[in-house]
Amino acid sequence: MAARFDLLVIGGSAGSLSVVMKIIPLLKPSLNLATVIVFHRKQSDDSALIEVLAGRTDCRVKEADDKDDLLPAHIYVAPADYHVLIEKNKTITLDFSEKINYSRPSIDLSFDSAAEVYGPRLACLLLSGANADGVDGLLSAKRQGAFIMVQNPSTAEVPYMPQQAVEKVSCDLLIDPDNLKEFLAAILE
Amino acid sequence: MFVEGVSLSDENVELILRDLIDLYGYDFTNYSRASIKRRILRLMSNDRFLSFAEFRYRLKNDPEYFKRFVEQITVNVTEMFRDVQFYKTLREVVLPVLATKPIIRIWHAGCSTGEEVYSMAILLAETNLLDKSLLYATDINPAVLEKVRAGIFPLAQMKQYSENYIASGGKKDFSSYYTAQYNAAKFDETLGKKIVLATHNLVSDGSFNEFQLILCRNVMIYFDKPLQDRALRLFYESLEMLGYLALGSKETLKFTDISAMFRQVENREKIWKKVM
Numbered sequence: 001m002a003a004r005f006d007l008l009v010i011g012g013s014a015g016s017l018s019v020v021m022k023i024i025p026l027l028k029p030s031l032n033l034a035t036v037i038v039f040h041r042k043q044s045d046d047s048a049l050i051e052v053l054a055g056r057t058d059c060r061v062k063e064a065d066d067k068d069d070l071l072p073a074h075i076y077v078a079p080a081d082y083h084v085l086i087e088k089n090k091t092i093t094l095d096f097s098e099k100i101n102y103s104r105p106s107i108d109l110s111f112d113s114a115a116e117v118y119g120p121r122l123a124c125l126l127l128s129g130a131n132a133d134g135v136d137g138l139l140s141a142k143r144q145g146a147f148i149m150v151q152n153p154s155t156a157e158v159p160y161m162p163q164q165a166v167e168k169v170s171c172d173l174l175i176d177p178d179n180l181k182e183f184l185a186a187i188l189e
Numbered sequence: 190m191f192v193e194g195v196s197l198s199d200e201n202v203e204l205i206l207r208d209l210i211d212l213y214g215y216d217f218t219n220y221s222r223a224s225i226k227r228r229i230l231r232l233m234s235n236d237r238f239l240s241f242a243e244f245r246y247r248l249k250n251d252p253e254y255f256k257r258f259v260e261q262i263t264v265n266v267t268e269m270f271r272d273v274q275f276y277k278t279l280r281e282v283v284l285p286v287l288a289t290k291p292i293i294r295i296w297h298a299g300c301s302t303g304e305e306v307y308s309m310a311i312l313l314a315e316t317n318l319l320d321k322s323l324l325y326a327t328d329i330n331p332a333v334l335e336k337v338r339a340g341i342f343p344l345a346q347m348k349q350y351s352e353n354y355i356a357s358g359g360k361k362d363f364s365s366y367y368t369a370q371y372n373a374a375k376f377d378e379t380l381g382k383k384i385v386l387a388t389h390n391l392v393s394d395g396s397f398n399e400f401q402l403i404l405c406r407n408v409m410i411y412f413d414k415p416l417q418d419r420a421l422r423l424f425y426e427s428l429e430m431l432g433y434l435a436l437g438s439k440e441t442l443k444f445t446d447i448s449a450m451f452r453q454v455e456n457r458e459k460i461w462k463k464v465m
Contacts, residue, residue: 066410066439079439082410085223088199093221094439096407097228097264113223 002032003187005147006121007070007086009114011107011137013040013129015157019177020127024057026184029073033187036064036086038078038110040103040129050077066094078105085113101133111137111146120145123187125175127151129161138169149173149183195233201241202226208249215259215329216392219416225262232261260332264411268346269304270353272438276308277357278458283433284316287401293322294400296427298391298420299408300326303337303384304350309404310380311366315359319383325398327389334386340376342367347374391420396427403428406459407437421447428463435460 008027012020020037027035041049046063054061057075062068064076070090078084083095083105100106111124111134124141126134128151142148150166152174153159165171175183202222209215217225236257238244247254270276287293293313297306306326313319326337342350351363367374389397391408403424409417424434425447434442434451436459442448451461 065441067414082439085221085227087221087223093223094410095221095224095264096266096410096437097224098266109227113227116223 001030001188003123004189005033005118005123005187006072007114007118008033008035008123008125008187009110010035010037010125010127011111011129011134012037012127013103013107013131013133013158013161015128016151018157019151020053021056022177022180023125023183024053024059024061024075026180027057027059027075029058031187032072034070034072035059035075036070036078036084036092036110036114037075038084038105038107040105040107040131040133041080046080053077064092064094066092068092078110081105084110086110086117088117090117101131103131103133106137107134108137108140112140115141115144115146118146120147122146123149125149125151125183126162126165128156128158130158131161132164134161135164135168138165138171142169147172147186149175149186152176195230195238195241197226197230197233197241199226201245202229205229205245205248208245209255209258212249213252213255214393215390217262219392219413221411221413224264224411228262228264232258235261256332259330263328263330264407265301265330265333267301267304267407268353269308269342269350270357270359271305273353273357274456275357275435275438275458275460276312276353278454278456278460279309279435280312280316280358282454282456283402283435283460284312284318286431286433288316288318290401291321293318293402294325294398295322296325296327296398296400296403298327298389298403298405298424300328300333300337301330302333302342303340304342305404305406306337306384307340307342307376307380308354310383311354311359313383314380315361319380322383324384325387325400326384327387329388329390329392331388334388337384337386338381340378340381341373342376344369344372344374391423392416396423398427399429400427400432401429402433402435404435405437406435407440409440410437418446421445425450425463430463432463433460434463 061075085093153163450465
């Protein structure tokens with residue numbers, strides 16, 4: 001059964017990898033959903049991360065390359081040290097401009113540029129983390145009709161980032177990594 | 190977009206890009222739209238324009254502001270010895286081949302503020318090749334070329350650059366290459382003396398010499414496919430047979446028109462040799 005969205009963008013920082021590991025097994029290829037994951041991370045662990053994620057899902061997992069088409073049943077991981085922007089023709093642009101909120105990749109930028117293209121066909125999910133990245137992007141995505149999900153701060157290893165989001169954005173769903181039924185229902189409904 | 194207080198439609202962006210062609214002869218229409226739109230918004234916000242109409246009027250009628258536009262719209266983020274494996278490969282694989290040439294011509298296309306040019310000059314100095322080398326540093330943005338000429342970079346970056354330098358195989362004390370002045374590091378003038386500066390636009394300008402090595406890193410990610418192909422064709426035409434082309438860590442010749450004419454270096458770093 002296909003999802004009611006075409007694109008899911010997940011943003012996470014400290015403490016988010018374990019949550020992503022629980023989510024991606026649910027992203028079956030039959031959902032017909034493209035996924036972009038934006039992690040704050042160090043440069044060294046690129047290929048190991050891709051392998052770890054690929055072992056958890058039937059979707060194709062790859063590091064996002066410049067000009068990649070956003071295809072269903074594919075999971076694109078932002079490369080360390082590049083912003084990921086989405087173009088009108090549903091391709092990826094990598095961008096090496098200034099850090100935003102001390103972050104490159106910036107979760108804000110990916111949420112925001114994805115919302116410009118996908119509007120209500122976009123779902124955003126912001127996870128555990130220690131900085132304020134993601135909140136402005138969620139606000140902008142919300143204005144453009146995207147579906148907004150945030151990890152319940154009480155379940156987050158590092159609650160600061162989702163807490164900021166919950167305080168400033170009217171979220172459509174709070175998710176609990178140990179009970180992802182509602183998350184899946186929201187994607188499908 | 191989430192820039193506070195200003196809004197910009199896709200049609201607005203097209204109007205601006207059209208104005209720039211008509212009035213100033215600069216064509217940004219083959220730049221990635223998502224990037225350029227974001228940078229125009231950022232500029233409108235930083236310069237506190239209250240409306241798109243006001244911004245467009247200023248840009249059309251004030252050539253000085255157009256200069257600022259070019260400076261701000263192009264991305265000028267660069268580092269010394271960024272991607273240590275890349276520099277290690279230049280040092281260990283590429284430079285020994287170039288060393289056999291009577292004169293070495295290197296082109297840094299889209300050099301920005303010159304951190305990579307000075308990194309290359311250091312590599313050449315350490316392999317005793319600098320004296321017979323010329324480093325052509327070009328950029329669309331004249332303002333950054335002044336910075337290359339000065340050879341002055343923020344002192345706060347030096348710790349990171351020194352670590353990069355050591356990790357890429359550098360053996361000296363990195364601080365021996367510059368003098369610290371307040372918040373700035375002024376690089377040794379012997380490094381700058383072989384650098385030739387010129388404005389060059391990869392959209393419209395042609396080849397101007399023949400090179401043994403061309404570096405164009407994190408520039409073409411801002412171009413659409415047709416402009417990437419144009420730039421790559423230009424690089425192909427500007428390289429000597431068996432010359433090298435070096436790209437950024439997320440750029441590739443794969444799936445491009447010229448890929449058949451190049452062979453990638455064995456360790457898979459983003460360096461290709463022209464073989465046809």
